[in-house]
Amino acid sequence: MQTPLAQVFTWPDDAPQLIGSRCGDCGATTFPAQDRCPRCGRSSMVESLLPRRGTLVAWTTQGFVPKLPYAGSEKADRFEPFGVGLVQLADVIRVESRLTENDPAKLRIGMEVELAVVPFYVDDAANEVMTFAFAPVPGNGDGA
Numbered sequence: 170m171q172t173p174l175a176q177v178f179t180w181p182d183d184a185p186q187l188i189g190s191r192c193g194d195c196g197a198t199t200f201p202a203q204d205r206c207p208r209c210g211r212s213s214m215v216e217s218l219l220p221r222r223g224t225l226v227a228w229t230t231q232g233f234v235p236k237l238p239y240a241g242s243e244k245a246d247r248f249e250p251f252g253v254g255l256v257q258l259a260d261v262i263r264v265e266s267r268l269t270e271n272d273p274a275k276l277r278i279g280m281e282v283e284l285a286v287v288p289f290y291v292d293d294a295a296n297e298v299m300t301f302a303f304a305p306v307p308g309n310g311d312g313a
Contacts, residue, residue, distance in 0.1 A: 174289055174300040177201045184221060185286050187301065189262065191217040198262045220258045221284045222306065228254035228278070230271050256282055256303050269304040281306040 171181075177200075179186050190202035193213035197206050200219060205212050232250045252268030254276075269285055270276055282303035289300040 170295075171288075171297045171299050172292075173286075174298050175201075178284070178286065178301045179218065180286050180299060185284055185301065186218040186221055187258075187264065187284065189217045189219045190214040200262055200264050219264070220261060223256040223258040223264075223282055223303070225268075225276065225278060225280045225282050225303070225305075226255045226257050226263060228252055228268060228276050230273065252276060254282070254303060267300065267302040269302045275305065277309075280309040 173180050177188055179188065187200055188202055189198055189200040191198045191214065192206035192209060192211065193215055194211045195206060195209040197208035198217060198219075199207060199214070202216055203214055206214055229252070230250055231253055234248045250271050252271040253265065254268045255263055255265055257263050267287075268276070268282070269287060283306050285302055285304045286299050287302045289298045292298055
């Protein structure tokens with residue numbers, strides 16, 4: 170069985186979206202969703218689905234096993250390096266996310282990326298835990 174890592178994206182869904190929140194008073198957008206606005210402090214936040222596509226603003230590669238409480242494989246022989254990026258979603262918000270690509274030759278600042286749902290790890294109950302990541306959009310000149 171598959172299960173989401175957290176309730177921060179729509180899944181299962183053919184076109185998944187991140188679930189954020191938007192302040193009804195000042196218009197600030199947050200991800201993940203919050204009860205109170207970090208800009209004005211009011212509690213007029215409403216759920217807001219964020220754009221599926223965005224622009225890669227910055228990126229790096231996680232080449233070693235992160236420290237606990239990392240939920241992926243802790244075994245060095247099973248760890249696979251992964252890309253991490255800062256993604257600008259329209260003029261709405263920037264989010265930090267795992268990337269589906271970790272090859273520096275296939276990543277570039279300014280490339281278009283799209284939200285995807287990918288396997289993260291298998292839990293103790295044998296459930297495949299799914300998370301979100303951004304994938305390069307084919308035709309970016311990235312070799313995809």
